[in-house]
Amino acid sequence: MKSLKLISSAITMLLCFVTLAQERTITGTVSDANGPLPGVNISVKKSTKITTTNFDGKYSIQATKGDELVFSFIGCMTQTAVVKDKNVINIKMVDNSQTLQEVVVVGYGCTSNYVKNDYVRSDRKKAKLTSAQALQGRVQGIQVHYSAGYSPSENRIINGQQALTSQKEPLYIVDGVLFKSQQFAKINPNNIKDVKVIKDGNATALYGNKAVNGVILLSTKNEIYKNRTEKEITALLNKSALISSEDLNNEEYDSFVENAFESPNFTPLSTFSIDVDNASYTNIRRFINNGQKVPKDAVRVEEMVNFFKYNYTQPKNKDPFSITTELSDSPWNAKNQILKIGLQGKDIPTTDLPASNLVFLIDVSGSMSTANKLPLLKQSMKILVNELRSKDKVAIVVYAGAAGLVLPPTAGDEKKTIIDAFENLSAGGSTAGGAGIELAYKIATENFIKNGNNRVILATDGDFNVGLSSDADMETLIEQKRKTGVFLTCLGYGMGNYKDSKMETLADKGNGNYAYIDNIQEANRFLGKEFKGSMFAIAKDVKIQIEFNPKQVQAYRLIGYENRKLRPEDFKNDAIDAGELGSNHTVTALYEIIPVGTKSNYIGNEPDVLKYTKVKDNSVNFSDELATIKFRYKKPDGDKSIEILHVIPSKAISLESATENFKFSAAVAWFGLKLRGSNLIVKKSSDEIAALAKQGLSNDPDGYKAEFIRLVTAEKLLN
Structure with missing residues (x-):
C-alpha cells in the first residue's frame, strides 16, 4: 500500500513537471x-x-x-x-447592453434554515470566506467542496452526499434577482445581511419545478443587486466582490464645506495655494473600480482636475512657469461662466536636474502586510530606483515598533543593492510614525546637498498609532522639519484603514506632494513617467491672488482648494507655506462666475455698504478686464518670493469654441462636484459629463482621459 502511494506521488510530480514544461x-x-x-x-x-x-x-x-x-x-x-x-x-471588448430577461418574485414565508452574517463577520479575521462557504456548517446537509487548482469562484455546494451539478443545483435568488451559481459564488460575504434556504415542498410551492433542488435566498446589507440589470450585476460582481463596505469603516477623511459664491464688492480678493496633489482622484478611482460609493469627503475637486496634464505652452522667459487663462460658459449652470487658470512648469532635461539626496521612509508595521500595501510598495520603489543616476544618493529608513536605518546613503547606480534592501523588508509591529519621521529627516539633513534635490519619501497607509499620532502633533512636527530645506513626498497605499487626513496634513505642511498608489500602473505614472514633476521642485510656496472686477463680476467662487485657501494678507507673507511646482508640472484652477446683471438663486441679498469700509470709486475704466491675477513663488532654495502679474480680459467664448483643455478640466470638476453632492450645480447628468470630456480626448497618449470617461459611466451604474 505504501509503495502504491509513492508511485502515485511520483506520477503526480511527473505530471506537474510536464505541465510546467508546457x-x-x-x-x-x-x-x-x-x-x-x-x-x-x-x-x-x-x-x-x-x-x-x-x-x-x-x-x-x-x-x-x-x-x-x-x-x-x-x-x-x-x-x-x-x-x-x-x-x-x-x-x-464589446459593450454589454443586455438587460435582465427574468425577475423572480421572492416569498419569504417558509424557510427551513437561516444564516446570519454574524457568523461570517466573526470568522473574517481567520480567512476570506466565499458566499458559498458562509453556508457550510450553518445549513443542515450542506457543505462546500472545491478541488485543487480551482479558484473560490469554482466552489460547488453539495447537498448531503451528492454534489449539485448543473442539473441538480438549487435556485440562487439575491435581493429578489435570479442569480447563476457562478454569480452567487462571487458575492462578497462581508456584504451579506442574511441567507435563507427553502427546501422540499416549500420551495416548489413558491418557485415551481425549477426549485426542486431547493432555493437559496440571500439579501445584502443595502440590497445592492435589487432591480439591477444583468449589465449592472456583472459590473458589481466583478468589482465589489473584492472589498466590502465594512472594510471602509476605519478610513479617515477630513470634512470640509464647499466654497460658496462671494461678492467682489465685499470680498474683492481670492487667495490660495496651488495644489499639485492628485491622491484624491486615484482614491476615487479605487472606490469606483471596486463597485463602491465614493465617500463625500474623499473628493477634493482640485486634485481630480490636477491628476490630468494639459498642453499649456512652455514658459518663454526667466520665470519657472507660464500662465494661461480662458473664460467660457459653465456646462452645469447655463447662466454662469467658468474661468480657467493654467500654469505650466518649465520642462528641465533629466541631465540638467540637480543631484538628489533621497531618504525613503517605509512603513513596515503590521497594517502594511496586505498585498496592496507593502508588496505593492516594493514594486513601486523599483520603478523609482530605475530613474536614479550615479550622482544621486539613496537611504532607507523603516519604522514599526521603532525606527531604524536599513540602508545607509548609497549611490543611485547601485540599483541591485537598493532593490535588495527593499525586497528584504517585511511587515509587523505597531506604527511609530513620529520616530520614523525624526530619523528620516536626520539622515536627509546630514547628507544635505546644497542646490540639490533633498527629499524624504514617505510610503505608508497613514496609520500612525504610537507616539506622535494626532493630526495636530504631526502638523507641528512636519512644520519644524520643513525649515531644514528638505522636501516631502507622501505615497499612500492600501484600503480599509487608510488615513487620508494624516497623509494630506503631512504633504500640505511639509513642502511636499501627495499621491495615492492603488496599483502598479499608478506607481509607474507617478514615479516613472512623471518622475521629474513628482520629485524635482522648480518653484516652492506658489500662491495665487485674484482680484475680480465688480463691473464684470457679480459673484465668484473658487472650485475646490477648500483646504488651500489663504487670507489676503498671507499672499505677501513669505513665512506662510504654499504648494510646490515640479519640472513640467501643470496646475489648473477653476472659478465659477456669475456675470453682472444675471439673476441667480445662488446669491442672497448683499449687506448694506458699510460707512467705514466702503469701496472707493475709481474713475479709471476697467470695463474690458475681468480680473487681475498675481502669482508669488520662491526658488527651491530661496527665502524671498518673486511676484508675477497677469490681467484677464472680460471677453468670453462659447463652450463649443473653448479649448480641449477647458472642456476636459471642466468635465472633471463637474464630476467631482456631482460626487460631492454639490447644491451649487443644476445639471448632474453623467452622460453630459462624459460627452463634454470626450470633446477633450485628443491629447491622451497614456489613456488616462479615456479611463476617466469609463469611470463616469461605471459610477452611473452604481447609483
Whole structure:
C-alpha cells in the first residue's frame, strides 16, 4: 500500500513537471471601439492566475496550450479565448447592453434554515470566506467542496452526499434577482445581511419545478443587486466582490464645506495655494473600480482636475512657469461662466536636474502586510530606483515598533543593492510614525546637498498609532522639519484603514506632494513617467491672488482648494507655506462666475455698504478686464518670493469654441462636484459629463482621459 502511494506521488510530480514544461507566456492587447483598454482582468479559467492590462491595453500571463483565458471588464461582455499554438492573443471588448430577461418574485414565508452574517463577520479575521462557504456548517446537509487548482469562484455546494451539478443545483435568488451559481459564488460575504434556504415542498410551492433542488435566498446589507440589470450585476460582481463596505469603516477623511459664491464688492480678493496633489482622484478611482460609493469627503475637486496634464505652452522667459487663462460658459449652470487658470512648469532635461539626496521612509508595521500595501510598495520603489543616476544618493529608513536605518546613503547606480534592501523588508509591529519621521529627516539633513534635490519619501497607509499620532502633533512636527530645506513626498497605499487626513496634513505642511498608489500602473505614472514633476521642485510656496472686477463680476467662487485657501494678507507673507511646482508640472484652477446683471438663486441679498469700509470709486475704466491675477513663488532654495502679474480680459467664448483643455478640466470638476453632492450645480447628468470630456480626448497618449470617461459611466451604474 505504501509503495502504491509513492508511485502515485511520483506520477503526480511527473505530471506537474510536464505541465510546467508546457507553460509559456501569452501576451496581447485588449481594446474596445475607442482603442486600447487599460484595467481589463485576464484570468486562466480553473486556476488562480490573473493579471490586468496596463494603460496601453497590453497584458502578459502564463498559460499552457488548451487553457481558456477569460477577459472581463466593467460595462463590457466577458470574453474567452483558448490558448493554441500562437503566443499572442488580441481581444476586442464589446459593450454589454443586455438587460435582465427574468425577475423572480421572492416569498419569504417558509424557510427551513437561516444564516446570519454574524457568523461570517466573526470568522473574517481567520480567512476570506466565499458566499458559498458562509453556508457550510450553518445549513443542515450542506457543505462546500472545491478541488485543487480551482479558484473560490469554482466552489460547488453539495447537498448531503451528492454534489449539485448543473442539473441538480438549487435556485440562487439575491435581493429578489435570479442569480447563476457562478454569480452567487462571487458575492462578497462581508456584504451579506442574511441567507435563507427553502427546501422540499416549500420551495416548489413558491418557485415551481425549477426549485426542486431547493432555493437559496440571500439579501445584502443595502440590497445592492435589487432591480439591477444583468449589465449592472456583472459590473458589481466583478468589482465589489473584492472589498466590502465594512472594510471602509476605519478610513479617515477630513470634512470640509464647499466654497460658496462671494461678492467682489465685499470680498474683492481670492487667495490660495496651488495644489499639485492628485491622491484624491486615484482614491476615487479605487472606490469606483471596486463597485463602491465614493465617500463625500474623499473628493477634493482640485486634485481630480490636477491628476490630468494639459498642453499649456512652455514658459518663454526667466520665470519657472507660464500662465494661461480662458473664460467660457459653465456646462452645469447655463447662466454662469467658468474661468480657467493654467500654469505650466518649465520642462528641465533629466541631465540638467540637480543631484538628489533621497531618504525613503517605509512603513513596515503590521497594517502594511496586505498585498496592496507593502508588496505593492516594493514594486513601486523599483520603478523609482530605475530613474536614479550615479550622482544621486539613496537611504532607507523603516519604522514599526521603532525606527531604524536599513540602508545607509548609497549611490543611485547601485540599483541591485537598493532593490535588495527593499525586497528584504517585511511587515509587523505597531506604527511609530513620529520616530520614523525624526530619523528620516536626520539622515536627509546630514547628507544635505546644497542646490540639490533633498527629499524624504514617505510610503505608508497613514496609520500612525504610537507616539506622535494626532493630526495636530504631526502638523507641528512636519512644520519644524520643513525649515531644514528638505522636501516631502507622501505615497499612500492600501484600503480599509487608510488615513487620508494624516497623509494630506503631512504633504500640505511639509513642502511636499501627495499621491495615492492603488496599483502598479499608478506607481509607474507617478514615479516613472512623471518622475521629474513628482520629485524635482522648480518653484516652492506658489500662491495665487485674484482680484475680480465688480463691473464684470457679480459673484465668484473658487472650485475646490477648500483646504488651500489663504487670507489676503498671507499672499505677501513669505513665512506662510504654499504648494510646490515640479519640472513640467501643470496646475489648473477653476472659478465659477456669475456675470453682472444675471439673476441667480445662488446669491442672497448683499449687506448694506458699510460707512467705514466702503469701496472707493475709481474713475479709471476697467470695463474690458475681468480680473487681475498675481502669482508669488520662491526658488527651491530661496527665502524671498518673486511676484508675477497677469490681467484677464472680460471677453468670453462659447463652450463649443473653448479649448480641449477647458472642456476636459471642466468635465472633471463637474464630476467631482456631482460626487460631492454639490447644491451649487443644476445639471448632474453623467452622460453630459462624459460627452463634454470626450470633446477633450485628443491629447491622451497614456489613456488616462479615456479611463476617466469609463469611470463616469461605471459610477452611473452604481447609483
